Amino acid sequence: MRVRLRDVAERAGVSPMTVSNVINGNHARVSPDTIERVRRIADELGYVPSASARSLSARSSRLIGLLVPTADEDSLMISPHTMAMVGQIERELRRLGYHLLLRGISDLGEVTEALQSWSLDGAILLGFLDEEVDSLTATTVGGVRVLAVDSYSSNPLTVGPRSDDFAGARLAARHLLDLGHRRIVFAGPAFTGVGVVHERFEGFRQAHAEIGAGWDPRLVETVNTTHADGLRLGRGLLARHPRTTAVFATADILAIGIMHGLTESGARVPDDVSVVGFDDLDLCDYVVPRLTTVSQDIAAKATTAVRMLIDAIEKGTPPTAPVTVDVSLVKRDSTAPAPQQ
Amino acid sequence: MRVRLRDVAERAGVSPMTVSNVINGNHARVSPDTIERVRRIADELGYVPSASARSLSARSSRLIGLLVPTADEDSLMISPHTMAMVGQIERELRRLGYHLLLRGISDLGEVTEALQSWSLDGAILLGFLDEEVDSLTATTVGGVRVLAVDSYSSNPLTVGPRSDDFAGARLAARHLLDLGHRRIVFAGPAFTGVGVVHERFEGFRQAHAEIGAGWDPRLVETVNTTHADGLRLGRGLLARHPRTTAVFATADILAIGIMHGLTESGARVPDDVSVVGFDDLDLCDYVVPRLTTVSQDIAAKATTAVRMLIDAIEKGTPPTAPVTVDVSLVKRDSTAPAPQQ
DNA sequence: CTGAAAGCGCTTACAG
DNA sequence: CTGAAAGCGCTTACAG
Numbered sequence: 001m002r003v004r005l006r007d008v009a010e011r012a013g014v015s016p017m018t019v020s021n022v023i024n025g026n027h028a029r030v031s032p033d034t035i036e037r038v039r040r041i042a043d044e045l046g047y048v049p050s051a052s053a054r055s056l057s058a059r060s061s062r063l064i065g066l067l068v069p070t071a072d073e074d075s076l077m078i079s080p081h082t083m084a085m086v087g088q089i090e091r092e093l094r095r096l097g098y099h100l101l102l103r104g105i106s107d108l109g110e111v112t113e114a115l116q117s118w119s120l121d122g123a124i125l126l127g128f129l130d131e132e133v134d135s136l137t138a139t140t141v142g143g144v145r146v147l148a149v150d151s152y153s154s155n156p157l158t159v160g161p162r163s164d165d166f167a168g169a170r171l172a173a174r175h176l177l178d179l180g181h182r183r184i185v186f187a188g189p190a191f192t193g194v195g196v197v198h199e200r201f202e203g204f205r206q207a208h209a210e211i212g213a214g215w216d217p218r219l220v221e222t223v224n225t226t227h228a229d230g231l232r233l234g235r236g237l238l239a240r241h242p243r244t245t246a247v248f249a250t251a252d253i254l255a256i257g258i259m260h261g262l263t264e265s266g267a268r269v270p271d272d273v274s275v276v277g278f279d280d281l282d283l284c285d286y287v288v289p290r291l292t293t294v295s296q297d298i299a300a301k302a303t304t305a306v307r308m309l310i311d312a313i314e315k316g317t318p319p320t321a322p323v324t325v326d327v328s329l330v331k332r333d334s335t336a337p338a339p340q341q
Numbered sequence: 342m343r344v345r346l347r348d349v350a351e352r353a354g355v356s357p358m359t360v361s362n363v364i365n366g367n368h369a370r371v372s373p374d375t376i377e378r379v380r381r382i383a384d385e386l387g388y389v390p391s392a393s394a395r396s397l398s399a400r401s402s403r404l405i406g407l408l409v410p411t412a413d414e415d416s417l418m419i420s421p422h423t424m425a426m427v428g429q430i431e432r433e434l435r436r437l438g439y440h441l442l443l444r445g446i447s448d449l450g451e452v453t454e455a456l457q458s459w460s461l462d463g464a465i466l467l468g469f470l471d472e473e474v475d476s477l478t479a480t481t482v483g484g485v486r487v488l489a490v491d492s493y494s495s496n497p498l499t500v501g502p503r504s505d506d507f508a509g510a511r512l513a514a515r516h517l518l519d520l521g522h523r524r525i526v527f528a529g530p531a532f533t534g535v536g537v538v539h540e541r542f543e544g545f546r547q548a549h550a551e552i553g554a555g556w557d558p559r560l561v562e563t564v565n566t567t568h569a570d571g572l573r574l575g576r577g578l579l580a581r582h583p584r585t586t587a588v589f590a591t592a593d594i595l596a597i598g599i600m601h602g603l604t605e606s607g608a609r610v611p612d613d614v615s616v617v618g619f620d621d622l623d624l625c626d627y628v629v630p631r632l633t634t635v636s637q638d639i640a641a642k643a644t645t646a647v648r649m650l651i652d653a654i655e656k657g658t659p660p661t662a663p664v665t666v667d668v669s670l671v672k673r674d675s676t677a678p679a680p681q682q
Numbered sequence: 683c684t685g686a687a688a689g690c691g692c693t694t695a696c697a698g
Numbered sequence: 699c700t701g702a703a704a705g706c707g708c709t710t711a712c713a714g
Contacts, residue, residue, distance in 0.1 A: 004691060004692085005691065005692065006692095015700065015701045016692080016693095016701090017700075018699090020692070020693065020694095028699095029699065029700080030700080046483075048453065048454050049691085050397070050460060050690085050691050051459045052394075052396040052397045052402065052690090052692090053397050053690070054692055055706090056393045056394050056690090056691080058694085059706095061393065083428075087424075090443055090444070090445055091411065099442060099458075100444070101440060101441065101442055101443075102407075102441045103435070103440070104431055112387070113389050116343075116389040117390060117392040117440075118392045118393065118440070119392070139387075142343075142389075227627055260627070282568075283624060285568065286568055286594075286597050286598075286624065286628060287627060287628060287629075288601065288604070288629060345706095345708085346707065347708095356685045357708080358684075358709080359684060361708070361709065361710095362684090365709085370684080371684080372683060372684090390707085391706085391708065392708095393706090393708090394690090394707035396690090397709090398690050398707080398709040399690085399709055399710085
């Protein structure tokens, strides 16, 4: 039924081990003639090596897990940003000859089983909270090399790449400040003293500090990162903050909701209120006005994640410091000079 | 290092085979006492079965491949619809105790290797062209059970689920006709005598036929399914078809582009021109006006795909006929009664 | 209800 | 440059 290494060996009149050496490119140990003949016969027979047999006998499976959190009965890819990352990570892994096991995690207790059962060479954690990443121990990962994307956890087991959240928010705020805005609302989910949102908040404030502009902490609006929450916030924004002329939202989806809410309430974007988002989803080009936002380099982040992981696996040494991926500001139509008050 | 079946067996004072029976739920063959003890010890030791060893010795790997086409250097998930399907399929597979291997295919020649190397129990083909699905043979799939989603290929090896494209387009056209529209543009990619777009075209025409309305074939506009192409079409639409009052587009992205193009050209949506899309992406709620569209039940399609595949695997008999998944019309703000001419 | 033996398809030291 | 043997961690008939 299935063509095995042994079948190729018999047909070629050599030992299985010689075929193994040819297949795995250990050419130093086989004569050119034999290589050529074994190759030809393997092709003729349509030989495909058994990855499970290989994984069982060798130390390497060339299998990488991609773990994504998911609500119990829910589908895994919440945000468009996560989905884009999955696609990019798959591409890069495939380019390097690895396979991808995609796995939703509804409870951290599943991580050990997810990591161990297929003898993964490594795994990427995508979209987990810092506190979840914090909680992983050498026991839970069981010797599997792991890496968390966009994490500010200080867990040495999970060092990985992240977008430059601080610089991104600083760019966004700076853009608004340059346009003359001074009372800028910061809209995003609740945050603590560490993490993605905290970094963005610090970058936002830093931009103010740099030009000596004051900023009123009451301009923080805590909301969930959804279009619906943005819409609600946008509708009531000018009622709550009458003198506000701009909003920086920590996600595009949220920013777009806010824009629409503002429009519904009779405010014009960007003439009355400017809005800046974060992520640069395709979506930003499809809404009216097109959204000015901070662009994350998803391809670079995915490539960096894969390279850091594979390097660590092949060289045997884990990365010591997080890698920061550059971001940039994409100016579109949702920002304009602050109106004269 | 790794805890093995044998380690559990030794600790429990039983044979490896008894542990195997306990782990695999063959309780008929083990005494309750033993079951309880083996379970406890396995837990204590943190035993996780080796999937590759299991896959090698048993006939089953409990691994399902998800194959998605991808341009060579490109990332795999082109459309939001595909991405949503990936998430739903993963969830359903996980629920049934299977694992998911996600694989981009840039050349059909890769399919055999993708299917065979991990001894997959089955695979789902997502987003392939009918002609690509047609070309798969028993040799290329090599005994692996496969299933194509949304395919109108008549290949008996790949029978799977698909959305009711005909009914969806019929509903969309019917909605526009009921609103009094009579010169409706059909916008979509080039199509032949079989396939998704062809079905939608037939449903569109059927709606006209049912109410005895004529329809001018020159109202077909062939465009790529992108926002940019939609934009271009929208801008020039009324110049090309002066008496047109409505557009049915075969995809939301396209429909949204068309809406914006129309708006740019000075036409009002829906007052002057109504627009209907297909898919019901989240996006439809985020644009202004919110898009009326045909909703595909992605969760149902994913669940159906997984169930059909797993059934075929476990029962040993392949599905004989495609399963059609219902669609529905979601009325939002982009459609209105035809203006008086 | 329980076990000893063979085997799944590879790779890895070890010899020559 | 090539090979025989052992082993990776399981499951599967076959016995008892």
